[in-house]
Amino acid sequence: xxxxxxxxxxxxxxxxxxxxxxxxxxxxxxxxxxxxxxxxxxxxxxxxxxxxxxxxxxxxxxxxxxxxxxxxxxxxxxxxxxxxxxxxxxxxxxxxxxxxxxxxxxxxxxxxxxxxxxxxxxxxxxxxxxxxxxxxxxxxxxxxxxxxxxxxxxxxxxxxxxxxxxxxxxxxxxxxxxxxxxxxxxxxxxxxxxxxxxxxxxxxxxxxxxxxxxxxxxxxxxxxxxxxxxxxxxxxxxxxxxxxxxxxxxxxxxxxxxxxxxxxxxxxxxxxxxxxxxxxxxxxxxxxxxxxxxxxxxxxxxxxxxxx
Amino acid sequence: xxxxxxxxxxxxxxxxxxxxxxxxxxxxxxxxxxxxxxxxxxxxxxxxxxxxxxxxxxxxxxxxxxxxxxxxxxxxxxxxxxxxxxxxxxxxxxxxxxxxxxxxxxxxxxxxxxxxxxxxxxxxxxxxxxxxxxxxxxxxxxxxxxxxxxxxxxxxxxxxxxxxxxxxxxxxxxxxxxxxxxxxxxxxxxxxxxxxxxxxxxxxxxxxxxxxxxxxxxxxxxxxxxxxxxxxxxxxxxxxxxxxxxxxxxxxxxxxxxxxxxxxxxxxxxxxxxxxxxxxxxxxxxxxxxxxxxxxxxxxxxxxxxxx
Numbered sequence: 149x150x151x152x153x154x155x156x157x158x159x160x161x162x163x164x165x166x167x168x169x170x171x172x173x174x175x176x177x178x179x180x181x182x183x184x185x186x187x188x189x190x191x192x193x194x195x196x197x198x199x200x201x202x203x204x205x206x207x208x209x210x211x212x213x214x215x216x217x218x219x220x221x222x223x224x225x226x227x228x229x230x231x232x233x234x235x236x237x238x239x240x241x242x243x244x245x246x247x248x249x250x251x252x253x254x255x256x257x258x259x260x261x262x263x264x265x266x267x268x269x270x271x272x273x274x275x276x277x278x279x280x281x282x283x284x285x286x287x288x289x290x291x292x293x294x295x296x297x298x299x300x301x302x303x304x305x306x307x308x309x310x311x312x313x314x315x316x317x318x319x320x321x322x323x324x325x326x327x328x329x330x331x332x333x334x335x336x337x338x339x340x341x342x343x344x345x346x347x348x349x350x351x352x353x354x355x356x357x358x359x360x361x362x363x364x365x366x367x368x369x370x371x372x373x374x375x376x377x378x379x380x381x382x383x384x385x386x387x388x389x390x391x392x393x394x395x396x397x398x399x400x401x402x403x404x405x406x407x408x409x410x411x412x413x414x415x416x417x418x419x420x421x422x423x424x425x426x427x428x429x430x431x432x433x434x435x436x437x438x439x440x441x442x443x444x445x446x447x448x449x450x451x452x453x454x455x456x
Numbered sequence: 457x458x459x460x461x462x463x464x465x466x467x468x469x470x471x472x473x474x475x476x477x478x479x480x481x482x483x484x485x486x487x488x489x490x491x492x493x494x495x496x497x498x499x500x501x502x503x504x505x506x507x508x509x510x511x512x513x514x515x516x517x518x519x520x521x522x523x524x525x526x527x528x529x530x531x532x533x534x535x536x537x538x539x540x541x542x543x544x545x546x547x548x549x550x551x552x553x554x555x556x557x558x559x560x561x562x563x564x565x566x567x568x569x570x571x572x573x574x575x576x577x578x579x580x581x582x583x584x585x586x587x588x589x590x591x592x593x594x595x596x597x598x599x600x601x602x603x604x605x606x607x608x609x610x611x612x613x614x615x616x617x618x619x620x621x622x623x624x625x626x627x628x629x630x631x632x633x634x635x636x637x638x639x640x641x642x643x644x645x646x647x648x649x650x651x652x653x654x655x656x657x658x659x660x661x662x663x664x665x666x667x668x669x670x671x672x673x674x675x676x677x678x679x680x681x682x683x684x685x686x687x688x689x690x691x692x693x694x695x696x697x698x699x700x701x702x703x704x705x706x707x708x709x710x711x712x713x714x715x716x717x718x719x720x721x722x723x724x725x726x727x728x729x730x731x732x733x734x735x736x737x738x739x740x741x742x743x744x745x746x747x748x749x750x751x752x753x754x755x756x757x758x759x760x761x762x763x764x
Contacts, residue, residue: 369752373648378752428656
C-alpha cells in the first residue's frame, strides 16, 4: 500500500471486548482504516467503548455497522458467530472480506459460510494473543505485536483478499501464518484449549476440598497454584464455546493428557524416581526453546515484581 | 532483640541453590547473623556463591560449616535431608536450632529426627516462595518479602526455639504460620505439588505428539501453554523428591483432580455448556480472591511486558 493511504476506507469490528477493542486500538495506531466502525449488541459495552473513544462510530446494530466496509472482523464468542452472520449478511458491501478472531476455526467457517452472500470473501483468522481480562477497557493496541496470527483460508480463496487480510494483521503488529482449519484446531487444542481446561479443573478441585480450606488454598497459592488461577479467570462464555466447538480435538488431546498423567501417578505410587526425573528434565528444555523463540520473557516468575 | 544485635552469632545455610542463596542474601539484608556460613557439597556451586560474595564463609564440609552455629537451615532437596543430617550431626552446637526449607514436612521430620543429638531443636519449615530458576545466581534477597513461611514444630517443641525461628523468618520478610506437618503436606499437595505435576505432564504430552510438531507447540504457546512451561522448568531433582516424599497426599489430590477432569470431559462430549459455564464462572472468583489477598499481581498476563 502507498504511504498515507489506509488499507481500507472503512473497517467494522463486531464485538468490543478484550480482543475487539484491542483490534480497534491497533487499527488506529496503524492508521489502517479511513473510518473505523465498532459494534456490540450489548448497550453497556458499546457505551463503555464509546467513552474510551477507540473508534470513529459506535453501533448496536451490526447490519448498520457493516454497511460500506471492505473488512469486517468478528470478535465475538465462537458460539455467537452464526447469529452475527445472519444479522449482518444483508448489509455486507460487495466483495467485503469477512474474518474473525475465534479460537476455533473449522466450526466458525462451517457456521458462517452458508450465511454469507457469494460475493463476500470469508477467511477465518485467529490472533494467538490475549490476557485473562475482559471488556473494552482491558484492550490495548500492542496486544498483537510480535504474536502470531493464523489465517485459515478455504480452498479456492481469492488471492487478493488473502493478501489484503495478511497486510491487515501485519499492520496490527502480527506475523501471519497460513494453516488448514482442521490442523489449527488440533494445534490450539494442545497449546491453548487443554491447558485452559486443566487450569479451570484444578481451580475447581481446589475449591471443593473439605480437609483444606479455601482460605488456605488462597494463602499458599504462591507455590504454583496462582498461575493456574490466572488462566482460569478467562472469559467463561468464550471458553465454553471453544470447548463445545472444538470437541473432537480437545477430547483427543485430553485423552493423551490423562493417559500420561496416569503413567506419572503410577511412577509416584511405585517410587519410580528416574521416570519423574527424566520427564522433568525434558520439559525444562521446552521452556528454554519457548524463551529462545521469543514467545515468553526469560525473567524468573514471569517478571513478577521483586526488588533486588 | 535489641537494635544492632544480630539474632544469631552464627548461622549456617546448607545448600547454595535458589532458596539457600536467597536466604543468605536476606540474612545479610536483615543483619540477622554475626557470621553467615554457607555450605554446598558441590564445589562448583559453592565457588559460584563465593564469587557472588553472599556469605562470610564458604564450605564444602557441612560438619565444619555448622560448628558453633545457633541456627542451621537445610536448603537441599527433600531426598538429601537424611544424608546431610548424618554428615552434620557430630558438628552441631549445643542447643542449635535445625530447620529447613523443603516443600514436604512430615517426611523431613521423619528423616532428620532420629539422626540429630537430643540437645538440638528440630523445627521444619517451608517458605512458600520461589521461581522456576536454579542455582546461586538465581537467588535474591526479597524472595520472601510478604510471602508465607509455614513452620511445623513437633509436639513438645521448645518455646524459645520456636519464637527465635519465627523472628528469623520475620526478619527475612515473611509472615509465619504454624501448622501440623501432615496438614501442611495436604495443603501444599493441592496448591503446589499437583499443579507442578500437571504442568510437567502437559508439557510432556505436547512434546510427544505426532500430528502437531514441536515447533508448532512452541510458536503458538502464547495461547496458554507457555504459563505451564514456566512451572515445568522447575528444578527436576527437587520436584522428583517432593513427589516421592509426599506420595499419599499427592495421590489423593490427583485422584480428585482426575475425577473432576473426567466429569468435564463428559460435559464436553455431551455438549453440556451450562456445566462448563458454571465452573468457569466459579474459578474466576478464586482468582479475584487471590489478588485481593495480595498473593498475586492484578496486572493482566502477570504484567508481562506490553506497551500502551
